[in-house]
Amino acid sequence: MLMSTRLRSLLFSLFTAFLLASMLPQAAPSWAALPASYIPAFLQNRQAVSQAAPALPAHVATVTPTAVTALRPYRVGLQVGHYKNDELPQQLSRLLGSVGTSGGGRTEIDLNLDVTNRIALLLRAQGVLVDILPTTVPSGYSADAFVAIHADGNASSAPRGFKISTRWESEVAVQDGNLVQLLTDNYRAATSLPEDANVTRDMRGYYAYSPWRPNYRTSNYVPGAIVEMGYMTNASDRTVLFKSANKVAVGVANGIMAFLKQDYGSSVGVRSYGYGIEDTSINPSAPEPPAFKHSSAPKSSTGDWQALLMGNATINVYSDPGSGTVVARLPRGSFYHSSLRNGDYYRIDLPGGKQGWVSRNAVIIQMKTGQ
């Protein structure tokens, strides 16, 4: 029996519609179709790129197409201090002798690598893309956060404790300050280690995030911090670093996650910091600068600075650089103008025409973009 072309065509359409409709439940699920419990909490409101669901032929559109959200995961760079020191480019040749400390029968590189791998595991389990970086950071490296992992050592076995800080000055001073604070709070809570207040100039001038260097450092728009986990030369610190390495890793990972949530959160708009912002001040082929600035002795200098207070919840302001009485106690997170630095202290302008001095380690200078 022959059917008319028209009838055949109609039956075929109906059959196709039935087939497509029966296949619908197997279509790739969108985030919206998943129970909320399937989606990590920190990702639930996060969307970077939206794209329309594939269009269905009108006659099989038995469900309303929903927008599919493609999520951009957070991206974090973890640097293993001193790792692959034998692969330095000519521009970093000054670091050849910088092989790190040791203690308790282990090298710092060994400890840094162990803890960094644990941190990466914790972050990746939460959906974060992690780059593990050696001493040589790719020029202009970009991520939502950059954290360098180191451990301390001393000729004496007495010094102990951890310390976390960031660069002297920054295009992203607010984010740097937040990263330091959240890492510090979470690291202290996870490890119960004491805090060593003696943040060094080498930490502030750390080559891998120093904005004045032309290359082999992160983009100036990447929030960055350096973690000195504790002293390998102190028995009490070693007990935590060696025997509770997971606590150490949890402290850093929690700090990073808290920072990502706080400073990126569910924002979908364009940000002025983090992954993907090109740093035009990078010159990959520039030669090594004549000297590492951070190794020079502190001196008096004048400027026109916006100084962000960071670190402790309240910061002491002194009548003199390094001495005198406390003239004010200010909360972290606010900017003050400064025009004079004397050694390890900045003089800041206070309301009412007064002035006072704050320690360099409670200050990060906001750079004027493009300078």
Ligand SMILES: [Zn+2]
């Ligand atoms: Zn180190």
